[in-house]
Amino acid sequence: MKAVEELRYLVLALQREGNRLLAASLRPLGLTPAQAEVVGILATRPPLSLNGIGELLVCESGTSPSRIVDRLVSAGLVRREGTPADRRQVLLSLTDQGRALAERVAEVEDGLHQALLKNLIGDRPIDGTVELLRELASGFPAGQAIQRRKGGAAN
Amino acid sequence: MKAVEELRYLVLALQREGNRLLAASLRPLGLTPAQAEVVGILATRPPLSLNGIGELLVCESGTSPSRIVDRLVSAGLVRREGTPADRRQVLLSLTDQGRALAERVAEVEDGLHQALLKNLIGDRPIDGTVELLRELASGFPAGQAIQRRKGGAAN
DNA sequence: GCGACATGGATGTCGTGTCATATAGTGACG
DNA sequence: CGTCACTATATGACACGACATCCATGTCGC
Numbered sequence: 001m002k003a004v005e006e007l008r009y010l011v012l013a014l015q016r017e018g019n020r021l022l023a024a025s026l027r028p029l030g031l032t033p034a035q036a037e038v039v040g041i042l043a044t045r046p047p048l049s050l051n052g053i054g055e056l057l058v059c060e061s062g063t064s065p066s067r068i069v070d071r072l073v074s075a076g077l078v079r080r081e082g083t084p085a086d087r088r089q090v091l092l093s094l095t096d097q098g099r100a101l102a103e104r105v106a107e108v109e110d111g112l113h114q115a116l117l118k119n120l121i122g123d124r125p126i127d128g129t130v131e132l133l134r135e136l137a138s139g140f141p142a143g144q145a146i147q148r149r150k151g152g153a154a155n
Numbered sequence: 156m157k158a159v160e161e162l163r164y165l166v167l168a169l170q171r172e173g174n175r176l177l178a179a180s181l182r183p184l185g186l187t188p189a190q191a192e193v194v195g196i197l198a199t200r201p202p203l204s205l206n207g208i209g210e211l212l213v214c215e216s217g218t219s220p221s222r223i224v225d226r227l228v229s230a231g232l233v234r235r236e237g238t239p240a241d242r243r244q245v246l247l248s249l250t251d252q253g254r255a256l257a258e259r260v261a262e263v264e265d266g267l268h269q270a271l272l273k274n275l276i277g278d279r280p281i282d283g284t285v286e287l288l289r290e291l292a293s294g295f296p297a298g299q300a301i302q303r304r305k306g307g308a309a310n
Numbered sequence: 311g312c313g314a315c316a317t318g319g320a321t322g323t324c325g326t327g328t329c330a331t332a333t334a335g336t337g338a339c340g
Numbered sequence: 341c342g343t344c345a346c347t348a349t350a351t352g353a354c355a356c357g358a359c360a361t362c363c364a365t366g367t368c369g370c
Contacts, residue, residue: 001305003285004268004276008173010288013213013297015170018163020358032325050349058168060327066350068326088335088348113159120291121159129284130158133165136275142168149164150156175328187355205319215357221320223356243318243365317366327356336347 021116025108029101030075034059034068036105039077039094041149043102047081047091056149061142077101176271180263184256185230189214189223191260194232194249196304198257202236202246211304216297232256 001009022033031039041056042048048056050064057065069092072078077098083089094102137143156164177188186194196211197203203211205219212220224247227233232253238244249257292298 002268003281004272005264006301006305007281007285007288008177008268008271009213009301010285010292010298011166011169011173013216013292013295013301014166014288016214016216016297016357017292017295018166022163023358034326051347058164059171061168061171063328064349066348070350071325086336086348090349109160113157113163116163117159120294124287124290126158126162126287129287130162130165132279132281132284133162133169135279137165137168137172139275140168140172142171143165146161146164146168150161171327178328189356206317218358219319221318225320226355241318241366245319312370313368314370315366315368317364319362319364321362322360324358325356326358328354330351330353332351333349334347335349336345338345339343340341 022109022112025112026105029104029108031101031105035072036109038065038068038072039098039102039105040109042078042092042094043099043106047093049089049091053092056145058142058145061140061145072098177264177267180267181260184259184263186256186260190227191264193220193223193227194253194257194260195264197233197247197249198254198261202248204244204246208247211300213297213300216295216300227253 019033022036026033026036029036037057037059038053041053050066050069053069054060054062054064060068069078069080073080077095079093079095079098080090081093083091134143134146137146174188177191181188181191184191192212192214193208196208205221205224208224209215209217209219215223224233224235228235232250234248234250234253235245236248238246289298289301292301
């Protein structure tokens with residue numbers, strides 16, 4: 001198997017397993033990983049439009065995340081309000097309930113990250129790998145979303 | 156953003172973008188990436204049971220891939236036959252049409268891997284990253300599937 | 311032999327992800 | 341002022357991916 005092919009499959013495998021772990025951790029909160037990502041984005045930012053969220057989302061890189069937001073709205077976690085200036089746009093922000101849940105989401109994610117660090121990564125150095133993957137991703141929308149998020153706010 | 160979190164998002168981002176590229180390359184053949192993975196597995200192996208395929212699949216790591224195989228059967232690419240010894244089991248193998256398509260799949264994947272190497276990776280060294288990711292994945296079913304595939308046959 | 315348990319697979323359900331298309335609102339240019 | 345391209349969002353369609361459940365079959369103990 002060529003190195004590029006193995007890398008592709010490794011990335012696929014780790015994404016799948018990571019997502020399964022995260023989904024399991026989030027299940028008690030009633031959120032999926034994608035929903036948690038939206039909640040996390042809104043938690044530390046002023047009201048955003050759908051496209052604004054889309055530019056910060058790693059999942060769902062291209063299209064605007066109307067359907068994920070739909071669920072969050074009907075779950076009472078996100079408020080969706082029109083803007084008078086541009087009536088096409090909607091502005092999304094967390095409700096009080098959403099803000100409360102966002103804190104628990106942050107705790108859960110923190111716990112998972114610490115557990116991964118302790119049980120999986122151990123004392124292996126990962127900086128080189130992170131740096132390489134960052135460069136590989138930097139040309140794609142999803143990679144740029146990560147950079148924007150690091151630059152923007154806490155999450 | 157903590158390193159582990161960034162790693163998780165980078166893996167997610169690269170998986171998404173890689174999948175989109177692969178899906179686009181495979182679209183002319185009428186196959187999705189998941190379907191192409193099954194076809195590639197069957198191309199170089201004796202007839203396998205559903206669980207046998209499942210152990211080699213990186214996507215769909217846990218459950219048996221009945222539905223993906225369903226599609227391939229109704230597309231005329233895979234033959235599904237019962238075994239007399241254990242009547243619960245089915246044995247899956249490529250039809251002639253499937254075998255022909257498998258060659259084109261291999262060409263497409265090869266082309267993509269070469270393009271990725273040329274345009275994305277360039278002369279960056281990736282062995283260290285591959286090695287680290289391999290170790291991280293080695294405890295999970297999906298990671299073990301990759302190892303099994305490398306040991307088993309060409310693909 | 312038979313009954314408990316295990317195994318292989320099929321299927322229902324839910325939530326994405328992706329693409330294509332539709333709809334409404336905006337702005338610019340003549 | 342009309343129209344025409346563009347933008348923000350919504351929606352339909354399709355295939356996954358994960359989980360749970362169900363059914364048929366096989367196995368093992370007694």
